[in-house]
Amino acid sequence: MTVDLSLVPIKITPIHLERTAVVYIRQSSVKQVRENLDSQLNQRTLIERAQTLGWPPERIAVFDGDLGQSAAHTQGRADFQRLAAEIALGHVGIVFGWDVSRLARNNADWYQLLDLAALLGTLIGDHEGVYDPRRYNDRLLLGLKGTMSEAELYMLRQRLNAGRLSKVQRGEYVQRLPTGLVRLADQRVVKDADAQIREVIDLIFAKFEELGSCRQVLRYCRQHQIALPRRQCHGVAQGQVVWKKPSEPAIYDILTNPAYAGAFVYGRRPTEPTRQQPGRRATGVVRKPMAEWFCLIHDAYPAYITWDQYLAHQARLHENAQRYTEHASRGRGVPRQGAALLQGLATCGHCGHVLRVAYRPKARYLCQGLPRVFDEPMCAVWDGPTVEAFVITSLFAAIQPTQMDTLEEVLAQRQQDRARLERHHQHQIQRARYEADRARQRYEQVDPAYRWVASELERDWNDRLQAVRDAQAAAERLAQEPAEPALTPLLKQQLRNLSDTLPQLWASDQLTNEQRKALLRSLIARVILKRVAPDRVQVKIVWVSGHFSEGVVIPPIHRQVDVSDYATMVARVEQLWQDGGTDAQIAEQLSAEGFRSARSTTLSTATVLKIRQRHHWVSRYHQHRLAEQIDGWWTVHGLARQLNVDRDWFYVRIKSGFLRAPDVIRQPPYGNYLIRNDADLIERLRHEVDRTRRSDHQSET
Secondary structure (H helix, E strand, O other), X not given: OOOOHHHOOOOOOHHHHHOEEEEEOOOOOHHHHHHXXXXXXXXXXXXXXXXXXXXXXXXXXXXXXXXXXXXXXOOOOHHHHHHHHHXXXXXXXXXXXXXXXXXXXXHHHHHHHHHHHHHHOOEEEOOOOEEOOXXXXXXXXXXXXXXXXXXXXXXXXXXXXXXXXXXXXXXXXXXXXXXXXXXXXXXXXXXXOOHHHHHHHHHHHHHHHHHOOHHHHHHHHHHOOOOEEEEOOOOOOOOOEEEEOOOHHHHHHHHHOHHHHOOEEEOOOOEOHHHXXXXXXXXXXXXXXXXXXXXXXXXXXXXXXXXXXXXXXXXXXXXXXXXHHHHHOOOOOOXXXXXXXXXXXXXXXXXXXXXXXXXXXXXXXXXXXXXXXXXXXXXXXXXXHHHHHHHHHHHHHHOOHHHHHHHHHHHHHHHHHHHHHHHHHHHHHHHHHHHHHHXXXXXXXXXXXXXXXXXXXXXXXXXXXXXXXXHHHHHHHHHHOOOOOOOOHHHHHHHHHHHXXXXXXXXXXXXXXXXXXXXXXXXXXXXXXXXXXXXXEEEEEEEOOOOEEEEEEOOOOOOHHHOOOHHHHHHHHHHHHHOOOOXXXXXXXXXXXXXXXXXXXXXXXXXXXXXXXXXXXXXXXXXHHHOOEEOOEEEHHHHHHHHOOOHHHHHHHHHHOOOOOOOEEEEOOOOEEEEOOOHHHHHHHHHHHHHHHHHHHHHHO
């Protein structure tokens, strides 16, 4: 491409042409990106302008990643931050923007870009000309354009806010309505035509008046499988009603929304700028009390409840919240007299809620987070003594002399972090002073005749001076914080003495439960419990230093089948029993191999017996006794079933001599009676059975 040098401004030098030309494209909202395509086309014509001024296509970069982002600040504008970084690295020769408002609507961001461009020799170009920030006239003109761009945005906001507040005061401002209210095409608001939606909302209010708490209403909905309607406002299902599982926050939103009482309210949940998170517009919302609402108009919507009912509901909710705050929302709480040493420290590793304590039949820790919010079953119940024993052992290990080196390393690391913070604050002060000096120089160099410009530069100077004071105040606050303690020889000796005496003191009666809990809290910030298996609990101890210790404890459980390696233990029981071992011998052998019962660290004889009985592994005596035949001879048990008589019938005949050898023998080693399997003998016994039955019948008659 041939470049007409007569069209190239004298401000553009070969050094600029060797660098990249950046075309920055931006629109303020997604709606503009979707509908206002002409603006994008106009901004993209700057690519041809860059080629006309001498930049080859391979050295022209288009930054269009900020489409749909406001220029009121740099938050969320990744391409603008990348542009500033490229300028600071000296990679950019010129920056093209259709006008100043495309690059920034904020003087702080605009002047920061100008300072970087002036320092690195980067030009600024728009659809009207090319400017060099190092030249006085060009910088003055760019500054005026930036000021006008910011003022334009301010005026736009003022007009929009004034129009919105005017509509609010008349009650004509269109707000997003809660589920159950619908806005028609003529802007009238009516109740939802879906009768089920209206019935569920009426039911929520009726059950709250009856039961008196969100928790009880939630439990009622869960018991009766009542889902809550929600009309989607965004996404693919926009405008559709989705039925969702009831939750306490959803019920609370219904009860606290004044629109259900027919009231139009504005300013109930404004945005607090100090609480907003960078790049997230939906954050920073705060709830204002009714006295601080900007506007309240009654009977603006069709009501589900009266205003008096709404006020009564809010009073009841406030009372419930106060009661909950007093009893359950005090953080870890003060140490009490109960035997549960981890009260206020134990936390559920499944849902993150602080665990409650129960004492029947012994100290236990229960998670009631999910039951309270969703009326779901509790996550788990943890045995107190086993978990506490692990925590106490870890506490004693943490204060052992072998841990002194680790403690010294932690303290040294904290001292290094503090020194790093001090250097950071000093650098902040130096940078703020430099910026203040630059602002003072700009103010002193401006012509007093330009009062508008002078006033803006004076305000910028004051802002820079305030930044210096803020940086100095931050450094002073850090200096006033207590320094990290050092391990002096005396302190080391005291800690060694403590590590030797604390276990004996802990086991004695000299310490109360409150003192033990206070000692645990002085070193432990949180104890996180998570059940990883029916008989395995993972314990994570978070120390106040930020470090943590982990371990697994084995609590007592109810069922033997839930014990880890239960199948292996059953297989070993069978093997040892087949080898002729007794229950006591099997229990001793398996305990030595590391197996345990559900409630003990060893395996008991009774547990082995239960396993054998469950699998029908009986002794040799019982095997012989319960068999039908042995080696072709009838057992008493088998022949009694064959002749349909009681086993005692045979014992009486053997004792009386009716059955004698060789028809009856006793088999060693258990002495079980065996009866010869002979047809004549069996027939003779059958006749004897019939005779006995006839005789018994005659005696009864």
